[in-house]
Amino acid sequence: MQSSNGEKWFIGIDGGGSKTRAAICNEAGQVGAIVVGESSNPLSRSWGDVEATLRQLMDAVRIKAGAKEEEVAGLFIGLGGADRPQIKERIQHAFADEWGERLLINNDVIAALYAGTWGQPGVVLLAGTGSIACAFSKEGARHRVGGWGYLVGDEGSGFDLGKKAASAVLREYDGRGESTVLTQLFMDHYGVERPDELISLIYGGSNPRMELAKTSQLVEQAATLGDPVANTLIMQAVEDLLELADACLKKVQEPVPVVLAGGLLTSSTILREQLIGRASFQTIIPTVPPVVGALVAAFTKLGFVVDEKMAEQLRVSAEVLEEKSHN
Template identity: 55%
Template sequence: MRSSEQRRWFVGIDGGGSKTTAAVCGADGQIVALAMGEGSNPLSRPWPEVEETLRALLRDCFQQAGAAAHEVEGLFFGLAGADRPQVQTQIANAFRAEWGERLQIDNDAVAALYSGTWGEPGIVLIAGTGSIAYALTADGSRHRVGGWGYLVGDEGSGYDLGRQAVAAVLRAFDGRGDPTALTGMLVSHYGVEAPDQLIARLYGSPNPRRELAGAAILVDRAAAAGDEVAGRLVRQAAASLVELAEACRAKAGERLPVVLAGGLLASDTMLRRAVLQMARFEAVLPDAPPVTGCLAEALRRAGLSVNAAVRKNLCRYHPEGEANGGELV
């Protein structure tokens, strides 16, 4: 991708625990460069590695756009954990000297929120590997519900669905639960011959949380095919997610729209359908991935309007496989 003659550039970076996406647009919102790299959560990777990931993505995007650093008027980093003071300090120490006040830092939940509200107040409900509801109100106050991690939270998340699915398969194997199509699906997915071999496979994994989250899509597929056990798990997950959003709205004290984000809610899944069916709030389905929320906020903070034409341009470039999502730690 090459740039036009316009030389007012804006950069957005959306970074979570598993991947980071960077993009460059002009003042009109037209995206001229996009790059993807490893996760950039400073709480789960050493900071020097995170910094190099961010710098590599910036170099890649600038090269694609034909842009020079001094032509960049605004950057918005939406990174997992970046609402924590120590993380903000790390990012600022690494990038503030060269970017100054052009650099704005926030967490990746805000990036996902703004991909649906374009900078306006609202709540983002994220169901990816983990789950959380995060509100930003008209007066600038913030509220979070959930997001407490896989040991004590993450209800309705990919991890939770995957764990519940394996538990259901093992219960059926024991004769304590109903038969389910998930048995054959999980045995095949994990490359084992029988359900009792799932234990060694999962406990021996270097990242059981991610392994279990990867099985969530199987639950959704089984539910779509009419499996009763999978359908029950999806409904339970949806109820947990709706509970997160409702509790967050109560904390915010405003009837805010709820943006649905994360790998399990970004597309037309059975889980999203169940959430929409149960919801008593206004649900927003973003037309673009979270990195566009970062670009929109970079434009806004530079004093530019994110009007309908700009939004149309921001939504026009939607790379295959780039799902709305986020991870707040």
């Protein structure tokens, strides 16, 4: 897509722990390019590396769409922790001089929310490696529940589910717990012959939190096979996540939808099916990735409204680019 004279462009960046995505669209909502780069989590990478990744993606997505820097009306950067003063100041120090008032900064949960509400208020319920619920009211107030990390929180998350599954396997090995399909699945996954051999691999891994979170897929697999232990663990996770969302909704004190985000809730899982079935609130499963929500954030922060026509344009054009990237 080539830019024409005077055309306005918007860039949205969705920063994640494993990868960062940037997208660009024009004022009609036509997405011109989507690019992917390394992690931009300022809590797990040096700031120099994060800044370099963001700059690389900004330039790449703009050049790919044929847009000039001066034609970009808004740049939204959504990063984990970007609502904290220290991280926000770093982003401003790095980019404010060149972008000025066009620079918009917020936590990446905004991108996840707007991928479901198209700029309207709501609650994000996120269950990935960790878990958190964040609410944004019509008045602009923000409320947060959970997200306190794997040592004291992250209930219902992939890590929490994986940790409890590993515990169930070891309880069976000790003779303290029920027989479970999870035992064989865990041994196959880690390539061991006895459950007690799991310990050195779990504790000695390069990133135990992330590695245990991945084993939440084994819980889903075991539940599909009808394993009672796995199904019980999934129902515990469902109750924990419903509790997060309900607590958030009480803080908002207005009927807003709950957007489901994170790997456990954006995939077609038993956990998601059970959560939706038990929820007392309206749930939304986004039809676009969070990076499109970041574009919506760039629009709305500058006073634009994303109507149905624009939302459809964003959805369809992003889908076309996604399909091309996989071919």
